[in-house]
Amino acid sequence: MSLRLVKKTEQLAEELALPGPEPALEKTIEWNDSLFAHARELLRHRELLWLITQREIKVRYKQSMFGALWAVLQPFSLMVVFTVFFSWFARMQSDGIPYPLFSYAALLPWTFFSTSLTFAIPSLINNSHIITKIYFPREIVPLASILAAFLDFVIASGIFVLMLVFYRVTLTWNILYVLPLATIQIAYTVGICLLLSAFTVLYRDVRHMLPLLIQIWMFVTPILYPVSVVPARWRVWYLALNPMAVIIDGYRRAVVQGLPPQLPYLALAALVSGLVVWMGYIYFKHLERDFADII
Amino acid sequence: MKIITVDQVSKRYRISRLGAKSIREELARAGHRLFARSASREKEDFYALRDVSFEVERGETVGFIGPNGSGKSTILKLLARIIYPTLGKITVRGSVASLIEVGAGFHPELTGRENIFLYGSIMGMKRSEVRAKFDRIVDFAELERFIDTPVKRYSSGMYVRLGFAVAAHINPHVLLIDEVLAVGDASFQSKCQQRIEELRHNGMTIAFVSHDMSAVERLCSRVFFLHKGIIQAEGEPHQVISNYFSSLFFKHDVDEQRHRVAVHNENDREAEILGVRFLDRVGAKVDAIATGQPMIAQIEFQVSRSIEDPVFELFFYSIDDRLHCHYTTALTGDRIQLLQGRGIVEIEVDELGLAPGTFRIGALLQRRGEDMPCDWKPRQYLLKVLPGKKVRGMFYSPHRWRLLPPSETPKQQEEQNCL
Ligand SMILES: Nc1ncnc2c1ncn2[C@@H]1O[C@H](COP(=O)(O)OP(=O)(O)OP(=O)(O)O)[C@@H](O)[C@H]1O
Ligand SMILES: [Mg+2]
Numbered sequence: 165m166s167l168r169l170v171k172k173t174e175q176l177a178e179e180l181a182l183p184g185p186e187p188a189l190e191k192t193i194e195w196n197d198s199l200f201a202h203a204r205e206l207l208r209h210r211e212l213l214w215l216i217t218q219r220e221i222k223v224r225y226k227q228s229m230f231g232a233l234w235a236v237l238q239p240f241s242l243m244v245v246f247t248v249f250f251s252w253f254a255r256m257q258s259d260g261i262p263y264p265l266f267s268y269a270a271l272l273p274w275t276f277f278s279t280s281l282t283f284a285i286p287s288l289i290n291n292s293h294i295i296t297k298i299y300f301p302r303e304i305v306p307l308a309s310i311l312a313a314f315l316d317f318v319i320a321s322g323i324f325v326l327m328l329v330f331y332r333v334t335l336t337w338n339i340l341y342v343l344p345l346a347t348i349q350i351a352y353t354v355g356i357c358l359l360l361s362a363f364t365v366l367y368r369d370v371r372h373m374l375p376l377l378i379q380i381w382m383f384v385t386p387i388l389y390p391v392s393v394v395p396a397r398w399r400v401w402y403l404a405l406n407p408m409a410v411i412i413d414g415y416r417r418a419v420v421q422g423l424p425p426q427l428p429y430l431a432l433a434a435l436v437s438g439l440v441v442w443m444g445y446i447y448f449k450h451l452e453r454d455f456a457d458i459i
Numbered sequence: 460m461k462i463i464t465v466d467q468v469s470k471r472y473r474i475s476r477l478g479a480k481s482i483r484e485e486l487a488r489a490g491h492r493l494f495a496r497s498a499s500r501e502k503e504d505f506y507a508l509r510d511v512s513f514e515v516e517r518g519e520t521v522g523f524i525g526p527n528g529s530g531k532s533t534i535l536k537l538l539a540r541i542i543y544p545t546l547g548k549i550t551v552r553g554s555v556a557s558l559i560e561v562g563a564g565f566h567p568e569l570t571g572r573e574n575i576f577l578y579g580s581i582m583g584m585k586r587s588e589v590r591a592k593f594d595r596i597v598d599f600a601e602l603e604r605f606i607d608t609p610v611k612r613y614s615s616g617m618y619v620r621l622g623f624a625v626a627a628h629i630n631p632h633v634l635l636i637d638e639v640l641a642v643g644d645a646s647f648q649s650k651c652q653q654r655i656e657e658l659r660h661n662g663m664t665i666a667f668v669s670h671d672m673s674a675v676e677r678l679c680s681r682v683f684f685l686h687k688g689i690i691q692a693e694g695e696p697h698q699v700i701s702n703y704f705s706s707l708f709f710k711h712d713v714d715e716q717r718h719r720v721a722v723h724n725e726n727d728r729e730a731e732i733l734g735v736r737f738l739d740r741v742g743a744k745v746d747a748i749a750t751g752q753p754m755i756a757q758i759e760f761q762v763s764r765s766i767e768d769p770v771f772e773l774f775f776y777s778i779d780d781r782l783h784c785h786y787t788t789a790l791t792g793d794r795i796q797l798l799q800g801r802g803i804v805e806i807e808v809d810e811l812g813l814a815p816g817t818f819r820i821g822a823l824l825q826r827r828g829e830d831m832p833c834d835w836k837p838r839q840y841l842l843k844v845l846p847g848k849k850v851r852g853m854f855y856s857p858h859r860w861r862l863l864p865p866s867e868t869p870k871q872q873e874e875q876n877c878l
Contacts, residue, residue, distance in 0.1 A: 212580040219577065223568045298557060298562035299540040300581045369482045453543035456536065457472065 191367065199442075202449055206301050216308040220283070221315065236314035236323055238279075239271040244273075250388050259390045261420055265331050269416045270387040272324055275348075276317035277353055277408060278378045284309035285358035285374055288365050294435065294458040302452045303445070306361040310353055326421070336422035344412045346439050352407050355440030358448040365459055385409050386416075407433035461552075462664050463515035464579055468547030470508040470533055490839065493628065507533045508688040510865060511547075517632075520655075520665040522679035522696065524672070524703050529685040535635045538666060552644040553632025553664075556582055558622050558639050560572025567611035571621055574610055578625050585792045599623035599654070601647075606867055620642050624855075627654050634658065637668040652678065672700050672778045676817070700842050701817055704778060730766060730833035733759040733801070734774070735822050735840045750855050752817055754808045758822050759801065766826060766837050771804050774821035775813060776838055783813060783854070789827060810857040815846045 206213075227231055239267070243264055250256040251263035258266040284306035288295065291305050364370040385408045386394075395401050403410050403426065410433040414425030508530045515521055522874055523531040536542045537549055539557035564581070565574045579589035597606055600620040610618060619642045626634060640651050655678055659665060670676050675682060675696060682699040684692040692702045738755040739745045748754050758771055775784040786806055788795075817836040825834065848855050 166768045208583065211586065212577075214579055215580045219566060219569060219573070222573075223566075226568060294566065295566040296541065296580075297559050298578075298581055299555070321496075367482050367485070 189217075199449070202301065202445070206303060209301055209304060211298060213304050213308055213311070215302055217311040217315075220312040222309050224283075224312065232316075235319045236353055237319050239268065239275040240323060242271050242275075243268040246388060253337060256389055257393065259392060259421070261416075262331050265333070265420055266390075266416070267387065267449040268324060268327060269420050270385075270412045272317065273349060273412055274385065274387050274408075275320065275383065275414050276313055277349065278299055278314060278382070280310045280353045280357060281360070281374065281378055282314060283320055285360045285364055285373050288455065289368075289371075289459065295459055296456045302455055303358060303448055306357045307354065307394050310350070310357055315412055315418035333420060334422065335419070338418045338424050340421050341414060341418035341425055344430075344434075345411055345418065348407070348430070348434050349411045351441045352411070352433070352437035355442070356436060356443035359440070362448045362451040381406075383406065386413050403429045404432060409437050427444070460517045461514045462517040463513075463539075463552075463666075464548075464550045465511060465513050465534075466548045466550075467772055468511045468537065468544045468549060469506055469544040470530070470537065470542070471860070472505045472507055478490070504526060506688050508537075508544075508788045511688070511690055512691065513683065513690065515664060515666070517664055518659075518662045520679050522636045522675040522677055522682040523666065523668045523685060524670070524682060524700065525685035525691075530688040532559065532637050533688075534685070535637050535668060537788060538633070539635055544821055551633060553805060554583060555635060556626045556629055556631035557637075558626045559635065559637045559875050560639065565618070565622070567776060568609055570609050571597075571600075571606040571613070574621070575625055579629055582629050582631065584629060589629075594714050596624045596628045599628065599650075615642050616644060616647070620647055623651055623654075627651075627658065630663075633664045633666065635666050638670070640674070641671065641686075642671070672704075673816070676700055676778075678718055694696060697843055700778065702818065705841065730760060730762045730797070730824050731768075732822050732834045732836050733761055735820055735836070736760075746841070747843035747845050748811055749845040750813060750850050751810050751848030751857075754811045755805060756808075756820075757803050757805045758824075759803050760797075760824060760834070762799055763795045765799055767824045768794055768827045769797055769833070770823075770827050772823040772825075774838075774851055775842070776819045776821065777817070778817050778831040783818065790822045810848075810855070811844065812854045812856050813844045813846050814850045814852075814854055818842045818844060 167444060221232075225234065246267045247264050250267075251258065256263070287305045287309045288302065295302065295305075329349070360370055384402075386405055389397065391409070391413050402412075410429045414430060417423040417425055465520070469804050487656075493594075511534070523534060525531055533542070535557065536559060537544055538551055539555050539559065540551075541557070541559070543689060564578065566577065569577065572593075575593060576586065580586070598601055601616075602617060602621060602624075605613065605617065609620070613621070619639050622639065623636075623643075627634075636655075640648050643651065652674060655665060655667075659678070662775075665678075667675065667679060677698050681694065682696045683690050684699045684703045686706070694701045722770045736759070737745050737756050738749060738757065739748065741755050742755070756773060758773065772785065772787040772789075774782060777783050786808075788804070804863045818841070820840040820842055821835075822840070823835045824833045825831070825835075
């Protein structure tokens with residue numbers, strides 16, 4: 165009888181697996197700690213980031229017929245429509261590149277950007293049920309949306325590789341510019357999404373403005389048309405004010421045309437992106453403490 | 460070692476800031492504020508908590524009680540870092556798992572299995588750690604059949620089962636439980652309480668919010684009574700709970716009493732019960748009596764007109780408002796007559812039968828055979844029953860055991876025993 169009891173207690177202790185008698189209790193970080201501490205906290209939660217990304221993907225494509233095929237379908241169908249209407253009917257110039265290739269090279273990173281915004285900006289509101297019930301670094305929620313969009317981007321790039329082969333594009337070493345371009349784009353996207361997703365918690369207007377914003381942004385970015393159609397005297401402002409213009413144009417030059425991006429503008433875009441992501445994170449962390457109260 | 464330190468914490472809400480606004484509303488308000496004086500801003504403020512300070516030692520189980528909207532959930536949310544204090548400082552040394560209201564933060568679209576992993580990950584556990592505990596969690600929640608169903612198809616009881624099972628198996632340093640157990644069925648509730656006891660004994664720190672006072676009294680080592688965002692009382696569970704009840708029911712009972720008296724107005728207050736008190740064996744006034752001890756209760760009254768053949772009654776209600784015991788002179792007392800003036804009736808019980816706990820006492824005075832009482836104090840007085848004679852079950856009753864000598868044992872039975 166007593167023997168069984170002992171065993172049960174042992175089993176219980178093992179089952180509980182509590183830290184020893186004097187456990188090293190880590191002190192959790194404070195809200196007003198430095199950005200560096202927040203970033204470290206985020207890093208500690210990277211497994212959660214990955215899990216929430218998986219969830220985002222699963223939920224997004226659950227009960228949809230084509231599933232992950234949508235990732236390809238969206239830029240691809242736009243490419244087809246653009247080719248028919250802008251190239252065949254409207255005779256839009258494309259710097260001598262076949263128009264499907266020309267537009268898909270831009271639509272691919274653009275879709276990554278617009279999908280990120282579409283899902284990341286309302287993400288906090290859509291996840292209010294966890295935000296009001298449990299603590300974790302809140303930036304994980306918009307970041308997971310961006311990460312999911314990035315995976316779509318990678319999948320949709322597969323078609324692009326086929327197109328490069330089909331059109332017999334000769335690649336140069338300049339294609340390596342894709343890496344810094346993608347880095348700058350991700351930083352810029354993260355910054356914008358942090359800023360606007362936090363802002364959406366305060367003001368729901370953003371949600372209604374978002375589709376319009378993305379549409380306008382698409383037209384002021386060289387996706388349908390080459391940068392060369394922008395009048396020369398406006399071109400400086402056109403590229404300086406919109407980092408996405410430099411980035412999209414940069415992809416096209418580096419991969420399809422075999423040219424380096426416009427480096428001075430790219431440097432400026434890098435600077436702006438760095439600033440946006442830094443300020444976005446500060447602003448986000450500043451508002452974060454009130455999320456659960458007002459969401 | 461102090462695992463939780465809450466230092467002069469206040470939580471303020473702006474009434475007008477409730478929920479998100481549109482920019483247009485905001486502009487209108489800003490314009491309005493330009494003209495209004497700053498005093499109007501003060502009026503908008505609402506304190507869900509006001510200057511709250513306390514500390515919790517490692518391994519303690521503390522309870523928070525209080526009426527609706529008194530700030531109990533707010534405290535737990537602050538401890539869980541879901542919300543941030545307006546003023547003051549909160550330190551929690553260690554990991555925290557929270558079960559705040561129904562729904563532990565599950566995602567409705569995902570299955571129970573996926574949610575367990577998600578929750579574990581939010582709690583900072585590795586996938587392999589969650590996997591190691593997975594079976595035990597599912598087993599505890601008794602949801603084997605539904606573990607691959609999206610939780611949006613769960614009933615609210617199932618939701619809570621899963622939530623509690625996860626939170627109670629991931630071994631945080633601090634476990635916060637808010638009002639969730641009430642949704643589960645009786646068997647699950649008792650299972651949860653058992654689990655909480657286990658966790659307690661193994662040194663986990665637990666903060667517990669509930670309106671189920673018997674659970675609070677049983678589980679907690681210390682209780683805080685909150686009212687309007689202020690800690691009204693703190694300390695030993697029984698005391699704080701009776702404090703809470705007297706504050707809660709005093710108002711209620713006064714209302715009830717006023718109603719009764721109003722109905723009975725034509726009698727013009729012919730009698731009034733002034734008080735009930737309890738005495739021990741030697742006649743000293745006491746607040747607490749142990750089970751199995753003698754009890755003397757006295758009802759003091761005042762009569763303005765003499766009453767022929769009155770009946771006195773005494774009611775013992777448990778804190779969850781069940782009538783446990785009732786004494787009436789209609790049954791046992793002799794015929795008496797009350798003359799004008801003050802008086803005392805006394806009831807003597809040789810061995811108190813009530814099980815340990817807190818009881819609220821009602822007293823009644825009426826004419827025999829009449830429906831309307833002359834006076835009626837519904838649950839005004841308190842008596843604590845201490846553990847005395849060991850009671851398992853609902854009550855103790857005086858008794859004797861005896862082993863029968865062989866000569867008194869019937870022959871027939873002996874034969875049967877041999878077979
Ligand atoms: N986000 C919020 N914005 C404004 N007021 C809030 C918010 N959250 C809570 N409150 C207010 O704070 C007060 C305390 O709420 P709390 O949820 O802590 O009460 P409680 O003690 O848990 O009550 P109950 O017993 O009903 O659960 C309430 O008056 C509530 O209206
Ligand atoms: Mg509550």
